[in-house]
Amino acid sequence: MVSIDTVASDPNGIYVWLIWLLPFIGALIIPGVVRISKYVPGLTTGRVAIAFAAMSAVSAGSLFLGALDGIEIHDQITWISALGLKAGVLADPLSIIMANVVGWISFLIICYSTGYMKGDKDITRFWFWMMFFIGSMQLIVLSDNLLQIFFGWEGVGLASYALISFWYRDKAKDHVGKEGRTALGIMEYYSPTHSGMKAFIMTKVGDIMMLAGMFMIFAFAGTFGLKELLYETSWAVEMSAQSLLVPAAVLLFGGAVGKSAQFPLNEWLLEAMTGPTAVSALIHAATMVKAGVFLVARLGPLFFALGAAGIMADQFFEIIAWVGAITALLLATQGMVNPEIKKVLAYSTGSQIGYMMMALGVAGLSTQYVDGYTAGFFHLISHAMFKASLFMAAGSLLHVVGSRFMTDMGGLRKQMRKTYAFMWAAGLALMGAPFITTGFWSKDAIFAAVYESGSGWALPIFIIAVLTAVITAFYTTRMIGMVFFGKNSKHIEKMESEGHHIHEAPLSMWIPYGILAVLTIGIGVIGLSAEEGIHHLFTDYLEESFGIHTPHIDLEHSETLGFLSGLNPVALGSSLVAFSVGFGLGYIFYIGRWIDPAKFINSNIFFYALHKLILNRYYLNSMIYWSFVIAPLWLARGLYRYFERTAIDTGMNIGFERAIGWGAKVVQGTQTGVAQSYLYVFGAGVLFVVLILFI
């Protein structure tokens, strides 16, 4: 526990600092490496990037065992003493596990990128921003105060902007969407530069909310420190008395909504697919979108712990849970119809993040905070693994086929056996295939947490969660079916006839996603005990760090389930059913191909309309463009023509300019260059000063 005035220090702190400093150092020296790489054989920017990513991951790994024992490293330095600001790192079980997830998955993605980005002539820029991205994310994870988190937060935003619009020459192959398609008059076809800006601006909406929330808390607490906020909670009492606590918390959550692409700030995520696929993998698995979830996991216990002091923040958790639930369903449905493989995966990410938010939100509504907390965080870990794997595999497909459309793939299971196998493994985890995948256990834990939360909202959210799971299983099957089953598409036949041989991706590419796919299954087999391990760890963590006591409840409902004792039968049953229904439907349409989906949709007007609604993203994107881009532009032009050019330009602007110009002339006018007049002014000045003093 730390009061505001003391500076915490820890001899092991240096390892924590290194975790986030190393990627930044790597980023800074990479441009220099380009210059000397000519003279040193074997020195390439890619290898330097791998080295620094590895060092960062290893220093995170060195703390891992400690995390299992529940250590806490809190190390601070004075940053700006005149303002009482401190910089610091805080490594507790939550952040150490997160740092390991980020560190190791980023490391694999960096390895993968050496293959994927081979021959790109802007590779230096790519490495710089990738390392910058990782460093910023680790900064978020390991910071001990909100201000520093915000620096990392903006760093992540900046890096994502630079990487999404990495191919800034806007070639047709780097766009997303289909040329010429429109929804409500809005083009559904985006260039990389446009997408980068879209992501930057949309996340910025959340960032500003977060900034406001942060400073509201600072205004009352006088500190940004997470530990300090917990140590002395009188700020919360005061804020709550003025009904400002929940608004501040929700504003902070606004930052997470933007970064994690939650409803209603979800639309940037799709266009973020214009970046190189390695970037997409990084954004979706390890960095960017996970930052929002991490923030909620970081701050959630703080607000929950205030409950013990009688300060309730229930609305805060309700909002989180509902935002998560809506996003999960909304984006999953859209994943069912999109023809682009990366977009399907992007929708799936948003939807899965929705699950995590849902769990973290529901946790706060339950007495068993740790259940939802563990479920959400466990899902974050398992999602990070399988989604990174899926994205990298999708990148291989794009790399080999040269098209982002699944309709241009098809029948690839013979040509790309390894990718096929790994994609199944990771895909099954996404679907929640029972008992052997991590995805199953984490999703099941969320179901159980929601079902058992005892909140009034438990049932509707639970139904949404199960429905989303059905849809998830369906679209994943659809994706794999369209890509690997059936016959080769015309596109591929054309490629083959032109002499391009379709072959497996190179070693440096399939190894990373292979590792993750195998891990997904491997950890899946021991998934239940892994989950229990995390559960146990977090129970202690929440108890020790936040004083959140978890009442021990005897779980009795499981005589019949044998080795599955401890699982909620309703949740378990629901996830089994959801998986089978979704997978079965997908099999019928896309693997067995017994019914042609196009015919099925056109068979009746209801399906047709629904399909169109979903394909057009519920018109949400179009509405955002109409109301926040086109209308303001139109308004701006009007204002410019009728107000600015007349009122401001002639009156205010010219007037102001003339006033300043006149002032400058007066001052310059005194500056005659004649020494006598200068001396005269000097003398007058002396008199003036003396006079003021005597008055």
Place this chain on the structure above:
Amino acid sequence: MAILGVVGMIIPIISIARKERGSVTFYAAIAFAALFISLVFVLSQVWSENISPAAIFSDDVLVDDTFGSLFAIAMLIVSIFTVIGSLNYIRKQANPAIYFSLILLSSIGMVLVAYSTDLVMLFVAWELMSLPTYILAGFAKKNPASNEAALKYFLFGALSSAIIIYGISLAYGVTGSTNIGEVIQGFATADASLMPLALLSVGLFIAGFGFKMGLVPFHMWLPDTYEGAPTPITTLLAAGTKKAGFAAALRIIVMGAVALNLDWTAALGVIAVMTMIVGNIAAIMQKNLTRMLAYSSIGHAGYILIGLAIAPYTSLGIQGSLLHILNHAVMKGAAFIAATGIIIVLATTHLDKIKGLGRRMPITSLGLVISLFALAGIPPLNGFWSKLILFGAAIDSGSVIWWGPWLAIAGVLTSALSLAYYGWITRKMYFEGEKEKRVKEPKSIIAVMIFAIIFIVGFGVYPEPLIHFAETAVPALNSGLIP
């Protein structure tokens, strides 16, 4: 005190060297070595904390305290900038040995002013600092602008010296001592009938030192001199000797104000506002980079003065001033050295001629832009923090004096105004002009630029060491004079 000995030893070395016909580089190397050793010595003293805490009351004529060290560091850095910047600039001039020797003499004067605790000592040091700069300002003998600059500077210098000595004599008449501590105590306990004389004395000090600080209305000589003098010398004047004025003002005026417990700080407040406004507004319309920087340095004197004006009410005020003095020395020094580099290459600093400079001289341009942005106070550069502390302190002082926050408002508004001309230069350099070829930039200028960029960005991201140093250097903090 040993530091002064080290610096003093340089004179004979130089004078011996003068008899030979050495090259510019040779003399510059000697001057650089001397200044660098002194700087390292001062830094090591500060580092090892082998130094007395900031004090105004001392029986000695000189005291080796943190306050003086802070100024000494700022001044020595500027002097080093000047020496390095002169390397290529002064090549065509005669008498390089004299040139560098004068720079060193002036540096000794500056450092001594910072360490002085006796009025007579201070005056001697003041003259030691000033006299060489009169010659240096007119060092380009064949250039009428340089001659004019020197003449105006000298006229004002002579006048202000007279005013200072008059102020000293009044102070001595009232208190019977020339020791600053005793003078201030004497002021505090002086008979009521002597009060007008004490006030007059302080007023004369403000005017006399205000000349060096470039305060409005004592600033008239400044733009002409800065523009006409050789640009490295302008660096020395703008970033170095100006600080000596502040050192003296802090030691005498502010401490006097605190001790007298009188509301005469309002005078400083008024001057601060006038200085900020005049400096920044005049800078906007300038067509010449050097002249624009000269006006901007008038404006910055106003910012620093904010801290002095509110000194009796919050210790943050002086802390902010000291921090800004240190930062300003590097920022403004680097900006003028960049201008020197531009003159070496383009032979002019007219703003129409610097189009596309970002491509022609990338490192100089980057250094210039970063120092300009730091001057404007854009985070995360070091200038942001010192302005933040100054303005924050001004707002804090609002609980005691009603006009405190207005200083902050004037500061913020004029800072915004200053961004107009800093941004204009940036636009000229980076967004205008066609395909310029890269030219060779002088190595000496590049070295200064790199040092300045590291300093500005480094202490922008992690300002704590400087802030802490400035805090320890607030004089009389321990004596309880300042709340």
